[in-house]
Amino acid sequence: MLSGAELTAAILRYATNPIYLDNEEWVNEDNPYRRQLRPQVLPHLVFDTPLRRDQVFNYESLAAHRMLTSIYEADLVFLPKSELTPEKYRDFHSFYSPHNRSRGEVIRPALERFAFGFLDDEVSVSGDWDAESLETFLRDLDNRVTGAVLPAEKAIRESSDPQRAAKMWLIQFAPDFLSEASPMLRNLLGNIGSIQSEWFKIVIDEYGYGVHETKHSTLFERTLDSVGLKDDVHRYWQYYLPGSLLMNNYFHYLGKNHEMFFRYLGALFYTETTLVDFCARAAGLLNDVFDGAADVEYFTEHVHIDTHHGRMALEKLILPVVRRYGAVVIPEILRGYEEFHVIAEIADEDFVSQIAWMDAGPTNKSLHDPVYQSVAEGRVTAPVAHIVEPFGELSNTHSHQGDELCHIVTGTMKFVSGFDSHQILQAGEGTVIWRDRLHGAIIESDECVYEIHSVGDYKKCMS
Structure with a gap:
C-alpha cells in the first residue's frame, strides 16, 4: 500500500486528469464524467493516517471521498441524457480509459484505509453468537428504529427556508439513488450458491422488473424534477457533503473488496429494514414542505417493497449463509450492521450542521x-x-x-x-x-x- 511521497505523487497523477480540474460553473451540466477534485490542493494534504471519528467532516475526508467516488464509479456505466457531443465523448473516453482506471486502483487501498479506518475504533463485536441469537438481535431492529425521527428531518422542518433545505437533502441522496443497487451488483457475480438467486430478486425489484418507468432511479429522477431540481448524474457534485459521500461509498467499499462480503450482508439488512420507516416519514416531509407538489412515489414505493426486502435479507440471505458457513461469519455480519448504523448517524449529523450553516448566512x-x-x-x-x-x-x-x-x-x-x-x-x-x-x-x-x-x-x- 502506498504512503508518504509515493502516495501523494500517485494521487496527483490520478487527480490531474483534465476531467477532474476545477469547474467554471457551480454545476456539471449533463456530463457525468466531470468531478471536481481540486488537484491544486492535494499536494498539501496527507492521507497516510486514518481519520478519527472527529475528523470525518474535514476537507481531507471530503477530498478522499470525492476521489473514491470517482474511482468506484469507473466500474459503472454512465451516459449523458442528451447528445454525446465531441467534448463529452472525449470526457467519456478519459473517464473510462485504462490510464484513469489503473491510476485510481493504485491509490484506492490507501484512500480506503484513510477514509474508513476510523470504523475500527467505532465498532467492535464480542461475545458468542449463533444463528438463533443473531436472528433474535436482527429481528428486534424494527423495535429500535420505528418512529425515530432523524435530526435531519427536524432540521428541514425548522429551517428558515425548508424548501431549500429539502432540496439540499435530496441532493445528498443523488449519488446513491441515481445509480441505485449498483454497489449491490458487485456481489452477485460468480457462484455463491442459492442466495445468489434470492439476492437477485431484490435487485430486480430495484430495477422495476425491467420496466424503466418503475425503476427506482427513474422514480427518484421524478422526485427531483417535481421540486425544480435537475436529474442528470452528478450535476450537483459541488454540493455533496463528506458524510453523504461516506454513506454512498461505504457500500462500494464493501462490494469492491470481496473479503468484506459478509459485512455487506449486515449493512444491507440494516438499510433495507430502516428504509421502511424512513421513507414513510420522508414522503410526509416532502409533501408538507412542498405543499403536495413533490412526487414522492420513490419513497412510498420503498415503504412497500423494503418491508419485503428486509425480511428477504434476513430469511433468504443472512440466515441461510450462517447455517451453511457457520458462526465464523457472524461477527462480520454484525460488524456491517453496526458500521452502517454509525455511518448513517454521521451523515445525518453532517447534514444538520450544513443546514444550520446555510441558515446562519x-x-x-x-x-x-x-x-x-x-x-x-x-x-x-x-x-x-x-x-x-x-x-x-x-x-x-x-x-x-x-x-x-x-x-x-x-x-x-x-x-x-x-x-x-x-x-x-x-x-x-x-x-x-x-x-x-x-x-x-x-x-x-x-x-x-x-x-x-x-x-x-x-x-x-x-x-
Whole structure:
C-alpha cells in the first residue's frame, strides 16, 4: 500500500486528469464524467493516517471521498441524457480509459484505509453468537428504529427556508439513488450458491422488473424534477457533503473488496429494514414542505417493497449463509450492521450542521465587523492570505479545519454556503466561515481583493 511521497505523487497523477480540474460553473451540466477534485490542493494534504471519528467532516475526508467516488464509479456505466457531443465523448473516453482506471486502483487501498479506518475504533463485536441469537438481535431492529425521527428531518422542518433545505437533502441522496443497487451488483457475480438467486430478486425489484418507468432511479429522477431540481448524474457534485459521500461509498467499499462480503450482508439488512420507516416519514416531509407538489412515489414505493426486502435479507440471505458457513461469519455480519448504523448517524449529523450553516448566512455576515475589528486592532493574531481574483473566478466548494474570516478589500464576491444559499459581500464587508462547512465563492466585479484570516475559533475573537 502506498504512503508518504509515493502516495501523494500517485494521487496527483490520478487527480490531474483534465476531467477532474476545477469547474467554471457551480454545476456539471449533463456530463457525468466531470468531478471536481481540486488537484491544486492535494499536494498539501496527507492521507497516510486514518481519520478519527472527529475528523470525518474535514476537507481531507471530503477530498478522499470525492476521489473514491470517482474511482468506484469507473466500474459503472454512465451516459449523458442528451447528445454525446465531441467534448463529452472525449470526457467519456478519459473517464473510462485504462490510464484513469489503473491510476485510481493504485491509490484506492490507501484512500480506503484513510477514509474508513476510523470504523475500527467505532465498532467492535464480542461475545458468542449463533444463528438463533443473531436472528433474535436482527429481528428486534424494527423495535429500535420505528418512529425515530432523524435530526435531519427536524432540521428541514425548522429551517428558515425548508424548501431549500429539502432540496439540499435530496441532493445528498443523488449519488446513491441515481445509480441505485449498483454497489449491490458487485456481489452477485460468480457462484455463491442459492442466495445468489434470492439476492437477485431484490435487485430486480430495484430495477422495476425491467420496466424503466418503475425503476427506482427513474422514480427518484421524478422526485427531483417535481421540486425544480435537475436529474442528470452528478450535476450537483459541488454540493455533496463528506458524510453523504461516506454513506454512498461505504457500500462500494464493501462490494469492491470481496473479503468484506459478509459485512455487506449486515449493512444491507440494516438499510433495507430502516428504509421502511424512513421513507414513510420522508414522503410526509416532502409533501408538507412542498405543499403536495413533490412526487414522492420513490419513497412510498420503498415503504412497500423494503418491508419485503428486509425480511428477504434476513430469511433468504443472512440466515441461510450462517447455517451453511457457520458462526465464523457472524461477527462480520454484525460488524456491517453496526458500521452502517454509525455511518448513517454521521451523515445525518453532517447534514444538520450544513443546514444550520446555510441558515446562519446573514448572521455570519453581520459577525464580520466585530471579528474583523479584533483582528485589525491586534487583539487577535491570525495567519492571513491576501488574494486577488478576476471577474468570474469560481472557488470550487471546499472547507477549512478551523473558523476563518473572509474580508473584502475591494470588489464584490458572491459567497455560497450550499445549494441556493449565498451572501453578496461588498468592499468592507465579509463573513465568518465555520470550520468543516462546505462553501465556495464567485467574483462578481472586474476584480476582487480579499483577505482570509485563519482565526481558529471566531467566538474567541468576540470576548
